[in-house]
Amino acid sequence: MSAVVHPIEARGLVKRYDHITAVDHVDLTVEAGTVYGYLGPNGAGKTTSLRMLLGLIRPDEGSARLFGRDPIEEGAAALEGVAGFVEAPRFYPYLSARRNLELMATLDGGDAGDRIDDALATVDLTEREDDKVKGYSHGMRQRLGIAAALLRDPRLLLLDEPTTGLDPAGMRDMRQLVRRLAADGITVMLSSHLMTEVEELCDRLAIVRSGRVIYEGGLTELLRSTGQRYRLRTTDDRRAAEVLAHQGGVGEVEQGEDGLSFAADEGIVAELSIALVESGVGLTALVPAAASLEDLFFELTEDAAEPSPSGSGSVGRTRPEARSSGGAAALGEQVRS
Numbered sequence: 324m325s326a327v328v329h330p331i332e333a334r335g336l337v338k339r340y341d342h343i344t345a346v347d348h349v350d351l352t353v354e355a356g357t358v359y360g361y362l363g364p365n366g367a368g369k370t371t372s373l374r375m376l377l378g379l380i381r382p383d384e385g386s387a388r389l390f391g392r393d394p395i396e397e398g399a400a401a402l403e404g405v406a407g408f409v410e411a412p413r414f415y416p417y418l419s420a421r422r423n424l425e426l427m428a429t430l431d432g433g434d435a436g437d438r439i440d441d442a443l444a445t446v447d448l449t450e451r452e453d454d455k456v457k458g459y460s461h462g463m464r465q466r467l468g469i470a471a472a473l474l475r476d477p478r479l480l481l482l483d484e485p486t487t488g489l490d491p492a493g494m495r496d497m498r499q500l501v502r503r504l505a506a507d508g509i510t511v512m513l514s515s516h517l518m519t520e521v522e523e524l525c526d527r528l529a530i531v532r533s534g535r536v537i538y539e540g541g542l543t544e545l546l547r548s549t550g551q552r553y554r555l556r557t558t559d560d561r562r563a564a565e566v567l568a569h570q571g572g573v574g575e576v577e578q579g580e581d582g583l584s585f586a587a588d589e590g591i592v593a594e595l596s597i598a599l600v601e602s603g604v605g606l607t608a609l610v611p612a613a614a615s616l617e618d619l620f621f622e623l624t625e626d627a628a629e630p631s632p633s634g635s636g637s638v639g640r641t642r643p644e645a646r647s648s649g650g651a652a653a654l655g656e657q658v659r660s
């Protein structure tokens with residue numbers, strides 16, 4: 324047993340709603356200083372998992388510890404240094420952003436009030452701080468949610484799909500913000516339904532499908548375990564195809580309009596490049612196929628996807644508006660203790 328206390332340690336988390344097992348024996352360890360992605364399609368159990376981690380709902384089985392403390396057993400005390408929100412942050416719409424933060428700071432106590440200016444500046448809302456939140460765009464509300472979280476001076480931030488519903492510029496800003504917070508030493512766990520986002524932001528990830536974690540680890544290991552695809556362009560594709568056929572560890576060779584593609588591990592690719600050159604084949608391009616991670620995600624999560632009209636999986640490509648939400652849950656919950 325190691326004595327290291329991790330920001331998040333969950334063991335055997337289960338949550339059932341009637342006949343649905345929303346979260347099915349989930350184990351998670353999030354180490355300090357990482358940005359951890361919790362990736363899955365709609366309905367996979369991301370929000371439910373985060374709710375349990377934040378102590379907002381009680382697991383049917385298993386337990387979660389944040390910095391070694393159980394939010395269900397210890398309540399607010401376990402959430403010291405922890406902040407975040409699920410689905411969407413909640414504010415008083417008829418009050419300004421600053422007034423909302425002031426009220427939250429009063430609830431949080433301590434020196435939270437001293438952090439308001441910094442928090443607003445960090446999320447780039449200083450200029451709009453006196454505007455009523457009801458006039459805020461979705462992206463501004465998400466950023467204000469992060470500002471509210473920052474009042475707690477968190478060491479751990481849990482964010483439920485922070486970029487969903489944002490336009491490309493809003494997504495970019497939010498991702499930059501997450502990166503900046505991580506660079507400041509905050510451990511971040513974020514859920515997402517976009518593999519590309521997790522790839523861009525996260526050091527480690529768990530892929531969840533129908534409540535179960537079907538992969539947990541690093542991105543590189545994920546690719547390695549499944550075999551990455553590469554695209555190859557050469558001065559002599561016919562000769563290159565022969566070399567590929569004789570190279571051990573290379574599979575699924577395809578000839579396309581703009582060259583060849585194949586599946587192989589990174590180590591094999593290095594050997595292959597030498598073999599090609601030794602056979603007198605010049606390389607004009609040898610690049611990982613960019614779509615592979617996204618394809619992989621589809622493959623891994625496909626069965627859990629709701630069928631789209633075209634019959635193909637819609638995981639990760641669903642428009643934000645199509646996401647289900649309703650009742651109180653749609654208002655979101657912010658962790659305030």
Ligand SMILES: Nc1ncnc2c1ncn2[C@@H]1O[C@H](COP(=O)(O)OP(=O)(O)OP(=O)(O)O)[C@@H](O)[C@H]1O
Binds near residue numbers: 340364365516
């Ligand atoms: N309060 C609830 N009552 C009944 N069923 C629920 C409740 N909360 C979640 N579920 C069910 O649990 C499953 C997981 O839902 P959850 O909201 O955790 O998924 P998600 O991964 O966050 O999805 P999304 O990407 O759409 O936000 C779904 O089948 C959902 O209908």
Ligand SMILES: [Mg+2]
Binds near residue numbers: 371410483
């Ligand atoms: Mg959700």
